[in-house]
Amino acid sequence: MCLLGIDLGGTTIKAGVVDGGGRILIKDQVATGAKEGARAVLKRIVDLAGDLLRRQGLKRRDIKAAGIGIPGSVDVGSGVVRLAPNLFWRDFPLRSELEALLGLPVAVDNDAHVAALGEIWQGAGRGFNSLLMVTIGTGIGSALVIDGRIRRGIFGYGAEMGHVKMLPGGPFCHCGGRGCLETLASATAMVRQFREYLAAGLASRLQDSPELGAREILAAAAGGDELCGRVVDLAAFYLGTALANAALVLGPETIIIGGGPVRAGEVILEPIRKYVAESLGDWQTTPLPVLAASLGNEAGIIGAARLALELYCERP
Amino acid sequence: MCLLGIDLGGTTIKAGVVDGGGRILIKDQVATGAKEGARAVLKRIVDLAGDLLRRQGLKRRDIKAAGIGIPGSVDVGSGVVRLAPNLFWRDFPLRSELEALLGLPVAVDNDAHVAALGEIWQGAGRGFNSLLMVTIGTGIGSALVIDGRIRRGIFGYGAEMGHVKMLPGGPFCHCGGRGCLETLASATAMVRQFREYLAAGLASRLQDSPELGAREILAAAAGGDELCGRVVDLAAFYLGTALANAALVLGPETIIIGGGPVRAGEVILEPIRKYVAESLGDWQTTPLPVLAASLGNEAGIIGAARLALELYCERP
Numbered sequence: 001m002c003l004l005g006i007d008l009g010g011t012t013i014k015a016g017v018v019d020g021g022g023r024i025l026i027k028d029q030v031a032t033g034a035k036e037g038a039r040a041v042l043k044r045i046v047d048l049a050g051d052l053l054r055r056q057g058l059k060r061r062d063i064k065a066a067g068i069g070i071p072g073s074v075d076v077g078s079g080v081v082r083l084a085p086n087l088f089w090r091d092f093p094l095r096s097e098l099e100a101l102l103g104l105p106v107a108v109d110n111d112a113h114v115a116a117l118g119e120i121w122q123g124a125g126r127g128f129n130s131l132l133m134v135t136i137g138t139g140i141g142s143a144l145v146i147d148g149r150i151r152r153g154i155f156g157y158g159a160e161m162g163h164v165k166m167l168p169g170g171p172f173c174h175c176g177g178r179g180c181l182e183t184l185a186s187a188t189a190m191v192r193q194f195r196e197y198l199a200a201g202l203a204s205r206l207q208d209s210p211e212l213g214a215r216e217i218l219a220a221a222a223g224g225d226e227l228c229g230r231v232v233d234l235a236a237f238y239l240g241t242a243l244a245n246a247a248l249v250l251g252p253e254t255i256i257i258g259g260g261p262v263r264a265g266e267v268i269l270e271p272i273r274k275y276v277a278e279s280l281g282d283w284q285t286t287p288l289p290v291l292a293a294s295l296g297n298e299a300g301i302i303g304a305a306r307l308a309l310e311l312y313c314e315r316p
Numbered sequence: 317m318c319l320l321g322i323d324l325g326g327t328t329i330k331a332g333v334v335d336g337g338g339r340i341l342i343k344d345q346v347a348t349g350a351k352e353g354a355r356a357v358l359k360r361i362v363d364l365a366g367d368l369l370r371r372q373g374l375k376r377r378d379i380k381a382a383g384i385g386i387p388g389s390v391d392v393g394s395g396v397v398r399l400a401p402n403l404f405w406r407d408f409p410l411r412s413e414l415e416a417l418l419g420l421p422v423a424v425d426n427d428a429h430v431a432a433l434g435e436i437w438q439g440a441g442r443g444f445n446s447l448l449m450v451t452i453g454t455g456i457g458s459a460l461v462i463d464g465r466i467r468r469g470i471f472g473y474g475a476e477m478g479h480v481k482m483l484p485g486g487p488f489c490h491c492g493g494r495g496c497l498e499t500l501a502s503a504t505a506m507v508r509q510f511r512e513y514l515a516a517g518l519a520s521r522l523q524d525s526p527e528l529g530a531r532e533i534l535a536a537a538a539g540g541d542e543l544c545g546r547v548v549d550l551a552a553f554y555l556g557t558a559l560a561n562a563a564l565v566l567g568p569e570t571i572i573i574g575g576g577p578v579r580a581g582e583v584i585l586e587p588i589r590k591y592v593a594e595s596l597g598d599w600q601t602t603p604l605p606v607l608a609a610s611l612g613n614e615a616g617i618i619g620a621a622r623l624a625l626e627l628y629c630e631r632p
Contacts, residue, residue: 130470144565164564248475248477249476249477251470281493
C-alpha cells in the first residue's frame, strides 16, 4: 500500500510516494508559484504527483490516499484552508478541489501538525506518546500530540505557540497582536533583531552582507560573532521560556524543535535547552528532553502520508 | 454510599460527608494549627471526621473512601506529599498515615486539582469535557482537565500555571524563579503591588488601613479607588495573558477562575475576560467562556469526595 505525501510551502511544493512503513519510495519538488493563484498551484501539485507515479511505475489505484500539509489554518473536518497568508489563500476548499483533480481521498492539515506526525512516526518523536513541537521558520508553527494524536482544541487549529504573548508592547504581529512569540523568535525575528542591534551601534562581521538570513546569523554566532550571539540568545530566551511555560501546564514527554535554524545545531539548541531548564526551575526533577527534529525536509512528506494513513486507512 | 471529603488548607481544615450524587450531607471546619506539626494536624482531621459521622448517625463502614486535597505537590500514585510549604511538610506519606488512622482508603491530590474535580462534577464546569482552572489565593493553583480527567503530565504534579514566567527579571518566587505568574497575579501579589504604588507616591483611600488584603483592594477598586483599580487591572493583565497563552496551546473548552478574589465578582472577572480576549486575538472566532467557580468553599470537600469516588469506587 502506498500513500502520497505533499508538503505545500510558500516557496516550494515537495511531494513523495511513501509506503505503509513510512519509507519514501520517490520524492521531488517544484516551485510553488503562489502568486500565480490557487489553480496554478493545484496544477503543479497534480503534475508533480503524476510525474512521481510515472517514474516509480505506479498507477493511481496503487495509491490509497493523499495527505497535504499547508502553511496556515485549516478546518480539518471540511478540508477548507481558513487562512494561509504565504499562499494568499482565504477560505479555500483545498480538500474537495484536490480530491477532484487527483481522484484520491485527500487529508489536509497545518504543516506544523503534519511535521509533528512525521517526527512521531519516523523521527525524533518515535517512542513518545505526547510531545510539543515547534517549527522555527518565517513564523513559528507548533503542534501538540497527546496520546499519539494531534490535539486540535476548541479553536480547531491546534497549538498556536507562535501567538503566545511573550512581551507586552512588543513587535506588531500580522495576527493583530503584539509581542507574539513569532515576532521574537522566528527566523524573521532574528533578522529584525540583528538590524536593530546594528542600528543601535553594535558591530558584526555580517554588517555589510547584502543578503542576510537566520542561517548566516547562526553561522556567525557559532563562529564567535558577538552581535549574532546576542541575537540567537534572545530568540532562544523567548522560545525556551514559552516552551517551558507550555510544559508547566501540559507536561509533554518531550519537546521537539524543527525548522531551518535547528540545522545549525548546538549554537541554537544549547541556549534553548538552557532557557527551558531555567524557566522550569530546579524543583522539576523529571527530565524533559528537548530534541532536534530529525527528518529535516522530509518531515512534511512523511507526516502528510501519515495523516492520510490515519484518516483513510486506519479508521473503520 | 457515602464519601468523606477533606480540604486541608494552611489555615483551616474543612471536611464533609458527601453522597454518591455529590451532595454534602454534613460539613464542618476546624483550625489547621500547622505549626504544631503533622501529628497534631492528622489528629484534628480524624477527630473532625469522627465528629461528622457521629452527628450524621453514620458508622465508619458507611463510608467507602476518603479524599483529601492539600496545598502543595503530591505524588498521586504513592500519596506522598512532596512539598507543602504552608503546612511545613516535605516528603510526608500522607496517604498511608491517614489510611491507618481513619481505617479507610484515602486518595490524596493537590487542592487545585481537587477543586477542579469538584467544579467539573457539580459546579461551573458541569457539561464540559476539558477545562483549565486557576485558583487565586496566597499563590496560584491550577488544574488541567482533558476528557474529564485531571492531566498530571510527566512531572506528575499536573498544571503549574502559578510558575509560568510572565515577566523577565520580575519578582522573586519561592520556587527559585523570577516573574512567575503567582508573583504577579495572586492575592499576595496584589497586596505587594498596592504597597509599591503607594511607595511610588500614588494615593488610595486604603493607604492608612492597618490590615489590608486582596479583598479590601478589590472592594476599593469596585468603589472607584484609582490605585486599587490599577492593582487589579495589572493582576488581571498577567493572569489573562497567561490563560490565553495556555489556551492557545491547549484549546480547553472553558476556563474557570476560583479562589477568594473571584467572589468580588465583575471587578476582577471583567478585566480577566478582557485580557484573555485581547491575547487570544480577533482571529479566534470560537468563544472561550471564562467562568467564575461556583462551589466556593465547598469545592474542596466535593472535589475530594469525587477524587475518592474515582480512585476507589469507579475503577475495577
